[in-house]
Amino acid sequence: MNLLEDLHWRGIVYQQTDEEGLKEQLNSGMTSLYCGVDPTADSMHIGHLLPFLTLRRFQNAGHRPIVLVGGATGLIGDPSGKSEERKLQTLDVIGHNVKCLQGQLERIFDFEGKNGAVMVNNYDWAGSMDIVTFLRDYGKHIGINYMLAKDTIASRLETGISFTEFTYTILQAIDFMHLYKNHDCKLQIGGSDQWGNITSGLELIRKTMPEGAKAYGFTIPLVTKADGTKFGKTESGAIWLDPEKTTPYEFYQFWINTADADVVKYLKFFTFLSKEEIEELEATVIEAPHLRKAQKRLAEEMTKLIHGESALEQAQKITEALFSGDIKNLTAEEIKQGFKDVPTYEHKEGDVVLVDLLVAAGIVSSKRQSREDVTNGAVYINGERKQALDYILTAEDRIEDQFTVVRRGKKKYFLIKY
Structure with missing residues (x-):
């Protein structure tokens, strides 16, 4: 051809x-x-x-x-x-x-x-x-x-x-x-x-x-999405090539979240993969869409092209950490990327009791709610569940002495900044 x-x-x-x-x-x-x-x-x-x-x-x-x-x-x-x-x-x-x-x-x-x-x-x-x-x-x-x-x-x-x-x-x-x-x-x-x-x-x-x-x-041709919405736009705005405007992790996530109806078209448009490989990925969209092999390959190719191999590896590491809940192995830079848009609270003092911090940071509305959440196992610090009402956050709970990631429930993340 x-x-x-x-x-x-x-x-x-x-x-x-x-x-x-x-x-x-x-x-x-x-x-x-x-x-x-x-x-x-x-x-x-x-x-x-x-x-x-x-x-x-x-x-x-x-x-x-x-x-x-x-x-x-x-x-x-x-x-x-x-x-x-x-x-x-x-x-x-x-x-x-x-x-x-x-x-x-x-x-x-x-x-x-x-x-x-x-x-x-x-x-x-x-x-x-x-x-x-x-x-x-x-x-x-x-x-x-x-x-x-x-x-x-x-x-x-x-x-x-x-x-x-x-x-x-x-x-x-x-x-x-x-x-x-x-x-x-x-x-x-x-x-x-x-x-x-x-x-x-x-x-x-x-x-x-x-x-x-x-x-x-x-x-x-103009790039379009199957659902009629504008390509390249998200709730937070345009997807920029500048890593300071759109982090490599956000860039990776944009492509990996491509709809099944669009992913083969985008593989053809944006990647340099061969016809044979794209057709193999197209088959996986039909036969095993839950594996999202085509989306993963699209995200890999685009992130590597625009931001390089190391940025791709970092984006994949952050993605895996968020999926598994294993936050403590992320670096401060990776925390900045992965939690760029989550609610953030700046804690200016030293050690603090967890139930008090949850209220001060606006994560819960009252101390009573804070105690219930901790007791029920709904609160995680850097991916680890904490159920002791007297648990105190210390320097050991800080990632590179800059951040602590709090999760309430399954998906609600909050960032404590020091």
């Missing part, structure tokens, strides 16, 4: 400008292609992943990926998918975001060897462009009627769109033309919402490059 056949099998192909022409281009030898992201935040989230993982599939097939972070376009704002104007960010903020996103993208691509990835920032060629050059050399080639026909612009005409965001599609077209001219880039890939911007680039290449210039566009 060749690259395009594999992409079709995975369900990754949404639109192509010239499928037969692209086949010929890819068969002719190593092809340079690009995908871009605007640094509107200091981290990407998992909604950004699929286009870049698709770009990596092209690299695995012997082609050269160009990874673009839009230091210039990020200052403007893509009107795609927005009902109102973006809030403009400062050059310093965008510059910081560029560095953060580049660091995350470096984990996905191989920058060594014959087809090593190239990282670029469009601020390098667009940042110093004067308005006259923009209007004469580029704006002249893109007609107003052509731009008004773009869905991203047409959808904003009633609510309003500034000239700044109106010209975004020309800036992205300049990117494609610049990379075509300077890096022999023949293909741009992106999400389905980028079709209008990609075809604007092809239009600019057609009008400014020598006759016979050939370039191609390729888009990827």
Whole structure:
């Protein structure tokens, strides 16, 4: 199965400008292609992943990926998918975001060897462009009627769109033309919402490059969930690639909690597992769904890819500890990850009687309830049941002298911080 056949099998192909022409281009030898992201935040989230993982599939097939972070376009704002104007960010903020996103993208691509990835920032060629050059050399080639026909612009005409965001599609077209001219880039890939911007680039290449210039566009479908809810969102918000925003444990848990109805699709979209292995995992979803083998493999592959082997091992350790109740063997760092969102009480004094602490921390409503819970065996300290009414928490009950994990009942966790 060749690259395009594999992409079709995975369900990754949404639109192509010239499928037969692209086949010929890819068969002719190593092809340079690009995908871009605007640094509107200091981290990407998992909604950004699929286009870049698709770009990596092209690299695995012997082609050269160009990874673009839009230091210039990020200052403007893509009107795609927005009902109102973006809030403009400062050059310093965008510059910081560029560095953060580049660091995350470096984990996905191989920058060594014959087809090593190239990282670029469009601020390098667009940042110093004067308005006259923009209007004469580029704006002249893109007609107003052509731009008004773009869905991203047409959808904003009633609510309003500034000239700044109106010209975004020309800036992205300049990117494609610049990379075509300077890096022999023949293909741009992106999400389905980028079709209008990609075809604007092809239009600019057609009008400014020598006759016979050939370039191609390729888009990827929007990732959806079977239940209709938005992919990549949880009750606590977006799933970020930055481990400070979404811990590796939370990242792992997101993938392991994938519904049976979605897991095979996500294995095809996001992992580099072979067709044969994915089909084997698909069979387990039908024959033994309770084992959740497909979800575990998905979580392993994604956590390892984005955060590395050691972070995966740590996430698995935390998961096992929470499942078994064996909390005391976790490190303070693992406690921070695993109990990031549980109620926390800061205890500023020394040793304390357990029944008193339960009331002070708000774990129970009264001392009477506290005594009943302890006596009935409903209270666990770092995974161990405590039933003595006179039990005193000491330094020995602290994990690395920073935390004590209290569990009330089967699933209600609380964190005592020192």
